[in-house]
Amino acid sequence: MSEAFHRLDLARAVSDIRRFSYVCKVVSILVEEKVRNLSATARKSLLSIITAIVIRASEEDLDVSTTRRLLNAFNDGLEGHLYGSPQLTVKHQMRVGSLLDAVSSVHPQPLDEIDNNGITFLDLPRELISLVMNRLSDSDSLIQVSKSHIIFGNLINSEMTTWKKLVLFHFSLPQIEMARKKKDSMSWRETFFYLRKMHGLREVYADVIHICCHCKALFWSTIGHPCIRPSSPSVRVTPRQFVDMLLFL
Numbered sequence: 001m002s003e004a005f006h007r008l009d010l011a012r013a014v015s016d017i018r019r020f021s022y023v024c025k026v027v028s029i030l031v032e033e034k035v036r037n038l039s040a041t042a043r044k045s046l047l048s049i050i051t052a053i054v055i056r057a058s059e060e061d062l063d064v065s066t067t068r069r070l071l072n073a074f075n076d077g078l079e080g081h082l083y084g085s086p087q088l089t090v091k092h093q094m095r096v097g098s099l100l101d102a103v104s105s106v107h108p109q110p111l112d113e114i115d116n117n118g119i120t121f122l123d124l125p126r127e128l129i130s131l132v133m134n135r136l137s138d139s140d141s142l143i144q145v146s147k148s149h150i151i152f153g154n155l156i157n158s159e160m161t162t163w164k165k166l167v168l169f170h171f172s173l174p175q176i177e178m179a180r181k182k183k184d185s186m187s188w189r190e191t192f193f194y195l196r197k198m199h200g201l202r203e204v205y206a207d208v209i210h211i212c213c214h215c216k217a218l219f220w221s222t223i224g225h226p227c228i229r230p231s232s233p234s235v236r237v238t239p240r241q242f243v244d245m246l247l248f249l
């Protein structure tokens, strides 16, 4: 597993916006479900990726809540019986504690501290802000953005197109029709949460890991790999499939 992390350079992939979501999902599955299945060495490798995520969150003020969630889940996973010496587990717990402190010290810059002469996101025309909101592909981001400022909140809650577009993005038309037939007055927001509970969300990543059908190498789709049979077909590997592969390595 450590070798796979190293070869795919997952720690550096964290700072690539195309790969962050994929790596984050892999880390999320590992910390929430698999910490007790990991060897001490694999836990150490996982911790190095989480450290890279914390550094990104601290330096760039990005995905702070996701980072905190990953750290807390990893911390919870370190309780109970684990592979490796108890001293190493204590060392990992202390490391997670200091990373949590680092993330807790990150505070978003409030609007009143921003240079009044500068242009902010809020200075954009309402139509443009709305277009950006419509590009958000998950409900958590939408809800967090709506809480971050009254203007965003009003925009998201007043314009049902945002929730409608999210529904159309994640679910098929037959699924949507079936849900809305059940209850005529269901809003698009309610439809989204109903369908998410029923079918889960579509997983979309800008870059994904593939496995080569010829040499079985794992590689990032945007980078490719030096294959002994160039142009061999490859298959997309979902984060969960990747985790399952890692546990067999």
Ligand SMILES: [Zn+2]
Residues within 6 Å of the ligand: 212, 213, 214, 215, 216, 217, 225, 226, 227, 228, 229, 232
């Ligand atoms: Zn190959």
